[in-house]
Amino acid sequence: MARRARPTGRPRVLLLTSSPLDGTEGSDVRLASDVLDALPDMDFVWFTPWPGHRQDPPRRGHPVRFLSRDGVPQRAQTALAGAVLARRVDLVHAFLSVGRAFPVYSWLRPLFLGGRPVVHTVPGVAEPRLLARSRPLGTTVALSESMARRLRAADYGDVRVIPPMIDPDAWPYLPRPKGYPVVLFAGHHDPRGGAEASIDAAAEAWHEGARFRLVLAMRARHGQHPGMLNEALRERAGAAGLPDVEVRGHVEDMRTLLASIHVLLFPPEVLGCKAGIPLPVLRSLATGRPAILSDLPQFADFGHAVLRAPAGDARRTGQQLAWLLDQPRSWDVLAERGRALVEDHFGPERFAARYGALYRELLS
Template identity: 55%
Template sequence: MGPATRRPRVLLVTSGPLDGQDGADIKLAAAVAEVMDGVDFVWFARRPRPAGPSPVAGGQPLPLLSLDGLPHVQQRFQAALLSVAMARRTDLVHVVMTLGPGYPRFSRVWPRLIGGTPVLHTVPGVVRPELLRRARPLGTTVALSDVTARQLGRAGFGDVAVVLPMVRLDRWPVRPRPVSGPPTVLVTGHHDPLGGAYDAIRAAAVAVRAGARLRLLLALRGRPGQDLAAHERALRERAAQEGLFRTDVLGPVRDMRELIAAADVLLFLPRALGGKADVPLTVLEALATGRPAILSDLPQFSVLRDAVLRTPPGDTHRAGHLLRQLLDRPWWWQSLAEQGRAAVEENFTPERFRDRYAALYRELLP
């Protein structure tokens, strides 16, 4: 992986600080830095520095001014400028970035500014397919699913590799199912209409009207520029209108481990991913913990096969009845819990993740 006399230097480009809010892009980048031994990473660090351990052991942190750790326009602009300044001083640039509205212009300008340094671009997801008409590849491209790999290939991104994300099973051990109180249904996604929260509320209401007892817990990730307080109020009001009075709406949760362990089922029902990772890490973490998941039947989730239950996007009636049956049938719950854990153990290991990226690094490093 480069000259034996020194460790290769890799610039890890993200849209925000690596120690900021841990969205899919940030988690994937941190995972790469964690498993790629023998590499010195240059990475964006939040200033002022937050409490807690550094996401990267060693390497060179580059200060990125950020009060809340989110990738606002100012942080994206800082990241672009810093990457231009540092790219020529590294052996490889590894970009971990979703294809969003600003990507087409970025993809036309940024590569001209960084010189001939090779680039590897991991694409967690695509916000809207029509953006690809004006987008250009930054270099060798990696997708998280076959669906997005084919989509990028048709848009001129060449032969796109697929590298599934990883889950550290030692950090996400199987936890016993909670035994006290009504079952807890954990909802993840986004606040906007296609993000799954409203459909999850409607599905839970169907389950309750069919006889299920449950507590609904919404742990949703905001997007930059959203009025989260207003969105959360609207969701509470909708839950009350549906008769779901055991409902809590949480803000962003930094560490999901205890929240997932306290839940019985994960409900993730987006109608469109909207830039969320093709294989959402929270879903994988729930499966690793031994929590069955009910997902929208989006093509990006096909890699999970029978490890999850899938329902047509927007079909809250079917999702609700699946939820009721799952909560009422302990034997089915246990079977799905075991299948989910086995799927993570087979397909989403750090070893597989590391080996695929190590091979790509070897191909690109001088």
């Protein structure tokens, strides 16, 4: 039986994220914000911190405030607030990675989410063993075919694949920058997350004769000490004989940074809870910046638009970097392939059509 529509004629949808929707940069928040922008015919409810608010709040929907101070566990608050709001909406759309707390949450799904239909977009999985301990929240959405296969193997039932989106107009294709080459790694201070591997690979490329500056744009997670972690990266670069390294904190203006670089280096050994289709990679490809990635299964969807090397193989990754910096024609080919891939497979129209069809299916 169809659910009764709201007085506005639009179904009400709760965007359930682990942190407030306005101003944060996590993969779950980014995906939720993109869904909000892509589906104007839905009446969305989302979380915002109190007191005050963060930068660039969404212009649509209904923000729900909850107390947010340093040290307060936001995930617990959003779970409790979601339990109340889930009874007042027509559909719940959860954007939750499968982390340590997820198995318990999934088994308590009736308590937290009631009987409303649920879409669960899975940005990432911290550890494969957690899938065996969990239950699906509803219709599950994976970002890649690789993740979908893992979820189906874990008995997640109805799993759809909807890749994340990037607006090509917001990230225009740029010509190759002139001057001294710059290589970028952008990511978190996660074990085996790619920062150390990027330094080791860059050192290999330097010893091969390539000359460039390595920029590490690092984001710290809650509870980490970014100053100490950044200094450890500088020390690693010095010990590896890599002389030209810049370690930055979180970069607000990523467009300007991408305009200045020649290559994105992203060679994690494990993704953990990071998105299976990382946003820095999509942004890099959209702007025409070739990427060198590790050969994780999640990256197979990028096909021949990127270069890939065995995860943990600094020598091979460094050789690819040295080769690419010395081959302007190959650089141009990869830049064009990357842009075409973004337009064909990660555009906003395709994203909106798939989520819109899924919403209509579950609401009818």
